[in-house]
Amino acid sequence: MRPEDLLQPTPQGLYCPPAGVHIDPLRPVRRALITHGHSDHARAGHDAVMATEATLKVMAIRYGEDFAGATQAATWHDPVTINGVRFSFHPAGHIHGSAQIAVEHGGLKIVVSGDYKRAADPTAEGFEVVPCDVFITEATFGLPVFRHPDASDEVARLLASVALFPERAHMVGAYSLGKAQRVMALVRQAGHDRPIYLHGAMEKLTRFYESEGFDFGDVRLARDAEKGELGGAIIICPPGSMKDLWARRFPDPVTAFASGWMRVRARAKQGGVELPLVISDHADWDELGRTVLDTGAGEVWVTHGQEDALVHWCGTRGLKAKPLRLVGYGDEGEAEAPAAETAG
Ligand SMILES: [Zn+2]
Ligand SMILES: [Zn+2]
Numbered sequence: 001m002r003p004e005d006l007l008q009p010t011p012q013g014l015y016c017p018p019a020g021v022h023i024d025p026l027r028p029v030r031r032a033l034i035t036h037g038h039s040d041h042a043r044a045g046h047d048a049v050m051a052t053e054a055t056l057k058v059m060a061i062r063y064g065e066d067f068a069g070a071t072q073a074a075t076w077h078d079p080v081t082i083n084g085v086r087f088s089f090h091p092a093g094h095i096h097g098s099a100q101i102a103v104e105h106g107g108l109k110i111v112v113s114g115d116y117k118r119a120a121d122p123t124a125e126g127f128e129v130v131p132c133d134v135f136i137t138e139a140t141f142g143l144p145v146f147r148h149p150d151a152s153d154e155v156a157r158l159l160a161s162v163a164l165f166p167e168r169a170h171m172v173g174a175y176s177l178g179k180a181q182r183v184m185a186l187v188r189q190a191g192h193d194r195p196i197y198l199h200g201a202m203e204k205l206t207r208f209y210e211s212e213g214f215d216f217g218d219v220r221l222a223r224d225a226e227k228g229e230l231g232g233a234i235i236i237c238p239p240g241s242m243k244d245l246w247a248r249r250f251p252d253p254v255t256a257f258a259s260g261w262m263r264v265r266a267r268a269k270q271g272g273v274e275l276p277l278v279i280s281d282h283a284d285w286d287e288l289g290r291t292v293l294d295t296g297a298g299e300v301w302v303t304h305g306q307e308d309a310l311v312h313w314c315g316t317r318g319l320k321a322k323p324l325r326l327v328g329y330g331d332e333g334e335a336e337a338p339a340a341e342t343a344g
Contacts, residue, residue, distance in 0.1 A: 157275070239257060308323065
């Protein structure tokens with residue numbers, strides 16, 4: 001069997017013809033397998049959805065309990081066979097519940113990695129290398145210029161600023177699902193024990209993480225705070241809200257933004273970000289290459305992001321590689337600019 005017969009790009013997303021299954025479909029389909037809860041991958045309206053328990057819960061929070069006709073929870077590593085094709089879910093390290101999906105049929109194994117990272121994250125199950133014949137990877141940060149520093153060093157810079165400007169509120173723009181909770185966990189790991197304040201739009205997802213056993217300490221809603229409380233306080237909010245009326249009542253705010261894109265100084269400047277924090281939930285250039293090699297795959301398909309550099313790099317390693325040029329991914333999370341929050 002050729003890899004293209006097992007998985008192929010279609011306008012709806014990756015499709016597995018023998019199983020009749022789409023992975024992370026962009027439009028409603030009969031049967032969808034979903035890697036993680038970000039809205040560019042997890043959409044409402046499919047007849048049937050299989051995903052990890054955490055991803056199903058995130059979808060229910062965002063889209064309502066009836067987001068799909070039927071749902072099935074995938075257990076880590078436990079294969080499920082659909083029309084003779086074996087599917088299994090493996091941690092991707094991107095956000096809580098995020099999975100790579102392995103597809104096996106007729107002696108061929110393809111891994112769809114969704115979005116992933118290798119760096120440590122106290123709020124996500126650690127990435128596991130899944131050996132395969134064909135590795136399908138994103139390339140959001142697929143250029144050699146992207147090398148993410150240690151996230152705890154970035155959080156140390158935030159806390160240094162809080163210490164330096166104890167009168168000023170510190171507004172940290174962070175994407176609502178995954179990044180916000182990771183930043184809070186890192187702030188706690190660094191020993192900061194004052195209350196953390198939250199934009200209301202992040203409350204449901206943060207309470208969900210807490211219900212899953214993650215502990216962020218004393219987390220309060222910013223809207224309930226007295227103005228006097230917020231000097232020197234850390235306020236986590238959606239990037240798009242930092243310029244809203246909402247933000248005007250905070251004392252002399254320092255604006256920070258947690259994103260892999262903050263590696264690009266011009267982006268930070270353009271967004272009016274005073275304190276750029278390079279904290280990414282995607283693999284950087286080195287991680288992409290290392291992961292490709294670790295899987296032992298002889299062939300690499302690149303779904304979205306900076307496909308060309310990674311495809312070229314694979315060629316220099318003697319690996320077969322091609323861009324899939326799937327459109328519609330990368331519209332949420334890291335892809336968002338500081339000034340433009342997407343829905344959800
Ligand atoms: Zn994502
Ligand atoms: Zn994505």
